[in-house]
Amino acid sequence: MYPYNLQAGDIVTVKRTSPFRPTYYHYGVYIGNGEVIHFSGAEFNIKAKETAKVHRVTFKEFVGDDDDNPEVKRIPCPSDVSREEVVRLAKSAEGGFFRNIPYDLFTNNCEHFARWCHGEAESKQVQKVVKRAIVGGAVALGVGLLIREVVKEIKEEKKQRHYYY
Incomplete structure (x- = not known):
């Protein structure tokens, strides 16, 4: 076992924060012996899409040393999947794009x-971001339609008052 009770085949996540971008979690596969295989650009630069490859790093490199107390989470290997198969899949993707994309x-x-x-x-x-965007868009649309109806009613009311004078 490694820190955080990691076992080969587990997914490991680390929270990434910056004042210049939204907080997100970076994902990798723990393959044992203190190593993680992940899909990332050079030096974990999210903007380095063209250099992003599946590659192996130490757990310490994956977690990063810019934080004394990193937020690391473990997603255990599912019981219906063999740990050896998870590690084999991760290693099979090393050195290139994930899914050749x-x-x-x-x-x-x-x-x-x-x-x-x-x-x-x-x-x-x-998925969570997309759901929030859809809900936010639906709420904005609903508010917009409601405002339009209220404005329409106010205009109609003013028009009717104008006829009485």
């Missing part, structure tokens, strides 16, 4: 890679 924040990111190793390439972070 360049990094894309919404469709092909580090979370897609890590969860693919567990059986399903998805990003719950992206």
Whole structure:
């Protein structure tokens, strides 16, 4: 076992914060011996899409040393997937793009890679953002329609008052 009770085949996440971008979680697959395979650009630069590759780093490099108390979470290997298979999948993707597709924040990111190793390439972070955008858009549309109706009623009321004078 490694810190955080990590075992080979587990997904490991680390919270990334910066005053210049939204907070997010970076994902990788713990393969044992203090190593993590993840999909990232050079030096974890989220903007370095063209250099993003699946590569192996030490757990310490993955977590980063800019924070004395990093927020690290473990997602255990599912019981219906063998740990050896998860590690094999992670290693098979090393050195190139994930799924031979360049990094894309919404469709092909580090979370897609890590969860693919567990059986399903998805990003719950992206899903959450999209849901919030849809709900926010629906609320804005509803408020806009409500305001339009209120304004229409006020105009109609003024027009009717004008006829009485």
